[in-house]
Structure formats: structure tokens, C-alpha cells
Amino acid sequence: MAELTERGRRTRQRIVEETGRQILAAGIGGTSLDDVRAATLTSKSQLFHYFPGGKSELVRAVAEWEGAELLAAQEPHVHDLSTRASWEAWRSALVDYYIGQGRWACPIGSLATEAAARDPELAATVAGAFGAWADLLAAGVRRMQEGGSVPADADPRRIAASILSAIQGGLVLSQPLHDPWPLEAALDQALHALDAPARSGS
Amino acid sequence: MAELTERGRRTRQRIVEETGRQILAAGIGGTSLDDVRAATLTSKSQLFHYFPGGKSELVRAVAEWEGAELLAAQEPHVHDLSTRASWEAWRSALVDYYIGQGRWACPIGSLATEAAARDPELAATVAGAFGAWADLLAAGVRRMQEGGSVPADADPRRIAASILSAIQGGLVLSQPLHDPWPLEAALDQALHALDAPARSGS
DNA sequence: TCATGATTGGACCGCATGGTCCAGTTGTAG
DNA sequence: CTACAACTGGACCATGCGGTCCAATCATGA
Incomplete structure (x- = not known):
């Protein structure tokens, strides 16, 4: 080359x-x-x-490019997840990206399932893409923590992972049904982690 | 034949x-x-x-058999999801089924991703398997509602779908990492829907 | 015992696929 | 203008795959 x-x-x-x-x-x-x-x-x-x-x-x-593309498609929302409203905006844009535009699958998620075992190098690339995505979400969760709407003792990484899992798993369920409701239900439920009452004690 | x-x-x-x-x-x-x-x-x-x-x-x-097998593997927990402790037992058995036994993927979930678009008949079978699974979980959620630990106005189907999504999505994230933590985090977060304070009003 | 149908073995076919090769064309720097 | 390297076209190859076919074998009931 x-x-x-x-x-x-x-x-x-x-x-x-x-x-x-x-x-x-x-x-x-x-x-x-x-x-x-x-x-x-x-x-x-x-x-x-x-x-x-x-x-x-x-x-x-393809995996590398799709990983970057996916994050780019979530701008500007994903860099401003400091309020519940911005999370909602991000959520709507994401559902539209997957469903509204007829994708019905995640470019990275589909690679993860198909090639995790067969191509270790690809698996590493996919894992990196997920990691970058989760980092952005975790940063948003931390911003919510600073605002006090999320308990300070919660682990942002775990919450971010659960939100990302809701997206991926919701798509898995939505795909064969060709109906967005499982994705929306899973995502909304996962976002409830941001509504937890900020109790002071453990 | x-x-x-x-x-x-x-x-x-x-x-x-x-x-x-x-x-x-x-x-x-x-x-x-x-x-x-x-x-x-x-x-x-x-x-x-x-x-x-x-x-x-x-x-x-294979899809039909795996669907039945998957439910059978969750017995007896899945038919007794009436207490928080039984949900925990179910959760542990499930994680062990996927991770402990080296599966690292869901027999049904992997089919869903790979064949949703290409084989509509298979997609229907997969959707049926997911539906049966979700019904069992929803029945458990309803039992928790009757016990009062879950708000009566919550939709058991949506909660069940979100838990199932957490499993599927958690596996998607865990697969390339070859680490169970995303699955566990997603599942635990999803199960928090069962801990919601039973507020009386909306 | 014998007939019938379920069951099994494995050679064979056509095709699509990933991959190779080499000759031709285009662009560009000196 | 020319030489060299990037770029392009497409014929070709080997292989692995899903699928077909037919003959052999087994099991069972009459």
C-alpha cells in the first residue's frame, strides 16, 4: 500500500x-x-x-470506521449528557438512528456477536469501540452525579455498561420482531438509573 | 420423513x-x-x-430445541420468581449457565442477530422463543407486584423485556471482552426495577 | 421367511467464494 | 517528456459448500 x-x-x-x-x-x-x-x-x-x-x-x-461513525452520529448529544433532558434527546436520536433509518441492528453489535470467537483481532477492535462508547456515557453519568441526581456511591462505569447493554439487547429483541418497543422499553428502564433518589447514606 | x-x-x-x-x-x-x-x-x-x-x-x-432447552435450564427458579431471593438465585444460575459453562453467548440471541433479516421463518421461531421467555419473567414480575415490592402501575411486560435485553446486551458486551462483568452489571441494574419503592401515586 | 419401509453410507455435482496474477492505465515528480 | 509508482481491470484458480442420488443395510410385522 x-x-x-x-x-x-x-x-x-x-x-x-x-x-x-x-x-x-x-x-x-x-x-x-x-x-x-x-x-x-x-x-x-x-x-x-x-x-x-x-x-x-x-x-x-470496517469495524474501526463504524466505531468512529457511531460516536459521530450521537453528536452533539453524547458530549452534553449533563441533564435528564439531554439524555432524553440523546435517547431519541439513537432510537431514530437505529429504527427510523431502517438499520434495525448495531454496526458494532452485529460484529461482536458474529466474530467474537473466530477473529480475536476483530474482537479486540470491537471491544475498543464499545469501550470508547461506554467511556462517553460514563462521563455523562458522572456529570449527573455532580449535579446530585445520581447517588455519589454509584459506579458510573457499571451504569454506562448497563445502558449500552440495554441498547444492544433491545436491538436483539427488536430485530426478529421488527418492532422497536423492546429497544425503547429496555433503554427507558436503563435510564431510570439516572432518576434514583440521591439518598445520602448507603 | x-x-x-x-x-x-x-x-x-x-x-x-x-x-x-x-x-x-x-x-x-x-x-x-x-x-x-x-x-x-x-x-x-x-x-x-x-x-x-x-x-x-x-x-x-435447532432454534426450537434451544428455546425449550433454555427455559428448562432455568428451572426451578424461573417458575418461582416471587421473592427477591428467588430472583437472585435465578440470576446466579443464569450467569453460571452462560459464563461458568463456557458458552459466552445465548443460543437464541446469536440466532436472532445472524438470521433476523435473512430467514423470516427463523426470525419468527426466535421471536417465539423470546416471547415465551419474556412471559415467564413477566409472570414473576407480576408476582412481585402482588407482593407489593413493585409498583402496581408498572408494566410487567416492559420490565421483563428490559431484563431480557440486559441479558442479551450484556452478553454482547461480555463476548469480545471475554469478561463477565458487563453481563453482571447490566443484569443487576435491570433487576433494580424490582426494588423500586412502591409509591402509591403515579 | 420374506417383504416393505425406515435408515445409512458416501460418491458426486454445480456453484459461489476468497484469493492470485499480470497486464494495462493514470497521475505526478523531476 | 519520461520514468516510476500508484492505481485499475478482469481472467483465472483452488476449495469448500449445500445439495442430489442411488445402492446397501437394518428392523419389523405378516
Whole structure:
């Protein structure tokens, strides 16, 4: 690969984005390099030119890009989770991102399930994406703690993880039903952790 | 298939169980009929003898069996969720089932993610399995309501869905990390819905 | 004993897939 | 203008897969 020119970077990015779309819709196994090649109007040699490691390297690149994209899609809400209203705004935008735009699955979550066991390197990438996401949520929880609406002795990391789990698990239930209600119910229930009365003692 | 003799039923069951194991470890796409054939000491013809519809019919049979198996594995806890202590016992058994026995994934949840879009019939089977599971949990929540520890105006179905989501989502996070803590955190947080103070008014 | 149908073994087929290879084209720096 | 490297096109290959087929074997009831 050596160096990439502007054209090369654009072609590479086109491949990554299109592969991401295909994987979200059909999974890794359901996405063939020929599908990607056709959809991006490229050729086999280009795929292997930009991703010498073949499909697994391509999928890993997709995971990294989707991880960043996912956080970007939550702006500006995710950086201002200091009030209950901002959490609600974030929640609405997130549900719309998944359901309203017909995704019905999480780009990262679907990778996690499918490849956790088979590709350790991919698993690490996915874990990193989840970690970054959880960190942002935990920072928000901490802001709520400072405001006093969340008990000071609660662990922000655990609350963040439970909210993230609600999203992922809600999607798992919503997918086969093709109905957003489990996702919404799970997410709303998880957010109740932010409404806990700030009792002073343990 | 017409009629099955005792021997036939045992062979068929052996195929279903082994396929379930393979799918849990490697996913549907990562499970080839040859793998199953080798592990069960059967032949191709037997696979298609018992499952004329081919792989998709086999996978559907696996889904049905795993759904029943999953509920059976939660006995006797899941039929006695009337006290906080019984919920804790259920929780511990469940975490042990997934983590302690090295599963690291839900037999039904993994099917849900991988095949929701590709096989509508399988999606319906999976949705049914989730529904039966959620019904059991909702019945437990109702028992807690009767005992007064859960507000009467809460919707047991939504709480049950949120608990189930916590399990599924927690597993999604735990899988790539290979660490049970997100599952445990999510599940414990979700169970806090059972500790809500039974305020009288809305 | 014999006939019938359930059961089993395994060779075989066609196809899609991931991956290789090399020749041709484009862009750019000197 | 030219040389070199980035880029592109697409034919080609090996393999693994789902699925088909037919002949052999077993079990059972008449």
C-alpha cells in the first residue's frame, strides 16, 4: 500500500463504507467480496490492493470506521449528557438512528456477536469501540452525579455498561420482531438509573 | 420423513444437539453440514433424510430445541420468581449457565442477530422463543407486584423485556471482552426495577 | 421367511467464494 | 517528456459448500 494518493483514499473509503452497509444488512458471512466489488464499481485487485490481508483485514477496517461513525452520529448529544433532558434527546436520536433509518441492528453489535470467537483481532477492535462508547456515557453519568441526581456511591462505569447493554439487547429483541418497543422499553428502564433518589447514606 | 422409529428419533436429536453446539461456537455461517456430519458420525443423506428442507430447516429445528432447552435450564427458579431471593438465585444460575459453562453467548440471541433479516421463518421461531421467555419473567414480575415490592402501575411486560435485553446486551458486551462483568452489571441494574419503592401515586 | 419401509453410507455435482496474477492505465515528480 | 509508482481491470484458480442420488443395510410385522 505504501502511500495513498487522494484518489486512493477515496476509493478505499468507498469500499469500507459499502462493506459496512452490506455487513449490517447481511452479516459478515452474507457479504461476499464480489458483492462489494459490484456495489463499489471496483475490481478484485483493488480490494486486495487496499486490504492485502483480504476479507478479515477489510472487516477490521470496517469495524474501526463504524466505531468512529457511531460516536459521530450521537453528536452533539453524547458530549452534553449533563441533564435528564439531554439524555432524553440523546435517547431519541439513537432510537431514530437505529429504527427510523431502517438499520434495525448495531454496526458494532452485529460484529461482536458474529466474530467474537473466530477473529480475536476483530474482537479486540470491537471491544475498543464499545469501550470508547461506554467511556462517553460514563462521563455523562458522572456529570449527573455532580449535579446530585445520581447517588455519589454509584459506579458510573457499571451504569454506562448497563445502558449500552440495554441498547444492544433491545436491538436483539427488536430485530426478529421488527418492532422497536423492546429497544425503547429496555433503554427507558436503563435510564431510570439516572432518576434514583440521591439518598445520602448507603 | 413419514414415520420415525426410536432409532430415527435418537439420530435426529443427535444431529440437532450437535448442530446447536457448533452454531453457538461458530455461528450459522461458520457451521458447515460436513462439520455436523463428522461430529455426529452420520452421512449427508441422513441430514437430508431428517431435514428435507436442508440447512435452513435444520437450523430452525435447532432454534426450537434451544428455546425449550433454555427455559428448562432455568428451572426451578424461573417458575418461582416471587421473592427477591428467588430472583437472585435465578440470576446466579443464569450467569453460571452462560459464563461458568463456557458458552459466552445465548443460543437464541446469536440466532436472532445472524438470521433476523435473512430467514423470516427463523426470525419468527426466535421471536417465539423470546416471547415465551419474556412471559415467564413477566409472570414473576407480576408476582412481585402482588407482593407489593413493585409498583402496581408498572408494566410487567416492559420490565421483563428490559431484563431480557440486559441479558442479551450484556452478553454482547461480555463476548469480545471475554469478561463477565458487563453481563453482571447490566443484569443487576435491570433487576433494580424490582426494588423500586412502591409509591402509591403515579 | 420374506417383504416393505425406515435408515445409512458416501460418491458426486454445480456453484459461489476468497484469493492470485499480470497486464494495462493514470497521475505526478523531476 | 519520461520514468516510476500508484492505481485499475478482469481472467483465472483452488476449495469448500449445500445439495442430489442411488445402492446397501437394518428392523419389523405378516
